[in-house]
Amino acid sequence: MKNSYSRRSVLTVLGAAVTGVLASPAARTAKAAVQKVLASTGAAKGYDPTRHKWVMGIDVNNCIGCGLCAEACKRENHVPEGPYYRTWIERYTIAKPKPGSGDARGAATVESPMGGMNGFKDPELSKDEILHSFFVPKLCNLCQHSPCVQVCPVGATFDAPDGAVLIDPKYCIGCGFCIQACPYGCRFLNPRTRTAEKCTLCYHRITKGLQPACVEICPTQARVFGDLKNSGPDDPIQKFYRNNKVQALKPHLGTEPRVLYAGFDKEVS
Amino acid sequence: MPHRFHLPPQLVRIVLLAGGIVGSYLVARYFLTPPSFGDYGFYRGAALRELADHQPVYAGRKACKECHDEVVLKLEAHEHKNLACEGCHGAGQAHSDNPDIKLAVLTYSHCVRCHEKNLSRPKWHKQIVSKDHYAGSKCTECHVPHSPNEVP
Numbered sequence: 001m002k003n004s005y006s007r008r009s010v011l012t013v014l015g016a017a018v019t020g021v022l023a024s025p026a027a028r029t030a031k032a033a034v035q036k037v038l039a040s041t042g043a044a045k046g047y048d049p050t051r052h053k054w055v056m057g058i059d060v061n062n063c064i065g066c067g068l069c070a071e072a073c074k075r076e077n078h079v080p081e082g083p084y085y086r087t088w089i090e091r092y093t094i095a096k097p098k099p100g101s102g103d104a105r106g107a108a109t110v111e112s113p114m115g116g117m118n119g120f121k122d123p124e125l126s127k128d129e130i131l132h133s134f135f136v137p138k139l140c141n142l143c144q145h146s147p148c149v150q151v152c153p154v155g156a157t158f159d160a161p162d163g164a165v166l167i168d169p170k171y172c173i174g175c176g177f178c179i180q181a182c183p184y185g186c187r188f189l190n191p192r193t194r195t196a197e198k199c200t201l202c203y204h205r206i207t208k209g210l211q212p213a214c215v216e217i218c219p220t221q222a223r224v225f226g227d228l229k230n231s232g233p234d235d236p237i238q239k240f241y242r243n244n245k246v247q248a249l250k251p252h253l254g255t256e257p258r259v260l261y262a263g264f265d266k267e268v269s
Numbered sequence: 270m271p272h273r274f275h276l277p278p279q280l281v282r283i284v285l286l287a288g289g290i291v292g293s294y295l296v297a298r299y300f301l302t303p304p305s306f307g308d309y310g311f312y313r314g315a316a317l318r319e320l321a322d323h324q325p326v327y328a329g330r331k332a333c334k335e336c337h338d339e340v341v342l343k344l345e346a347h348e349h350k351n352l353a354c355e356g357c358h359g360a361g362q363a364h365s366d367n368p369d370i371k372l373a374v375l376t377y378s379h380c381v382r383c384h385e386k387n388l389s390r391p392k393w394h395k396q397i398v399s400k401d402h403y404a405g406s407k408c409t410e411c412h413v414p415h416s417p418n419e420v421p
Binding site for chain 2: 005006007010011014018021022027030031034047049050061062063064065066067068072075076077091093119120121122123127130133134135155156158159160161166168169170171200202203204205207208210211213216217218219220221
């Protein structure tokens with residue numbers, strides 16, 4: 001029998017070779033060099049994402065539709081000009097039912113000119129025709145079961161341990177699946193970077209101990225923000241939970257949002 | 270000569286090829302996986318820091334209070350106590366980093382931004398129709414923005 005290689009001997013030699021190469025210090029140096037080119041290392045300084053759980057509460061009865069939040073968000077996060085918003089305000093106007101129709105309410109219209117950034121003019125209907133008109137601020141709902149995370153083919157979007165749903169811009173290939181998957185319409189494709197973008201809860205602010213720009217700027221405390229893992233009974237978010245019947249958008253989808261609403265009409269979705 | 274089992278040569282080639290593919294995959298993965306991958310989950314942990322590294326544009330009221338303590342205290346004693354400084358005065362991180370960079374000059378548009386009558390606004394909110402409400406005079410002739418109930 002001359003020079004016969006059994007499968008076993010070949011696999012053993014191959015496996016040993018691979019392990020040997022990987023374990024050698026030379027490989028480790030080479031790995032470090034490759035990764036230095038590819039990515040920076042380490043986690044956020046002085047901030048441990050596992051020790052926080054961020055939530056936002058929105059009291060619809062407090063929103064006056066001034067649009068400061070949408071404007072502040074755009075500036076704070078350098079969102080491109082045009083119809084791109086990480087947070088925006090919608091106005092719902094529900095007309096009175098036509099006399100004799102037997103309905104309890106008329107048609108509802110939803111509008112958001114410029115994302116509400118420059119405020120709103122009076123509704124088109126006159127005072128006598130309106131049953132109910134109100135503003136609803138919207139943003140990423142911070143789902144606990146996020147459809148956008150499930151569909152991302154490259155794992156660029158993820159649920160951070162602190163409750164923020166974030167996008168790794170270096171991994172995003174801009175395919176747009178997440179934009180279609182989001183039931184709340186909170187994502188868009190940035191025309192400059194060609195990657196998906198969304199509300200990060202102002203991640204650069206909350207990690208520095210500041211509030212998100214929209215919460216900071218809101219003049220009526222329609223938005224409250226808090227950390228469920230570090231909040232006392234007097235925290236605005238705990239008061240929000242205590243004093244309101246808390247609702248979520250599209251609860252039937254089972255996304256379990258961490259952006260919670262209080263006091264909205266059944267028409268809101 | 271006893272019979273000895275031999276793998277057919279085409280099978281040996283397939284096994285070697287498969288081994289090669291798996292091996293090169295393992296080597297590539299070893300080198301290309303970012304070190305922070307898997308720190309918190311199936312994603313790059315360093316992405317969290319990169320997102321956290323952006324610089325704020327709005328400084329927040331605490332930063333304003335460091336220098337403008339008196340004004341903030343006055344504001345906090347009156348009805349506008351919950352208003353953010355930067356709501357009217359504009360984004361202030363640049364000014365807070367370098368006081369030589371001045372904030373934008375205020376106009377009166379930000380008063381009516383909140384207080385102009387609008388049918389969609391909640392009833393508890395104080396609203397005026399600006400063209401019927403002492404049109405032609407400035408808001409500050411009758412109202413002090415930092416303490417709205419005070420008469421100037």
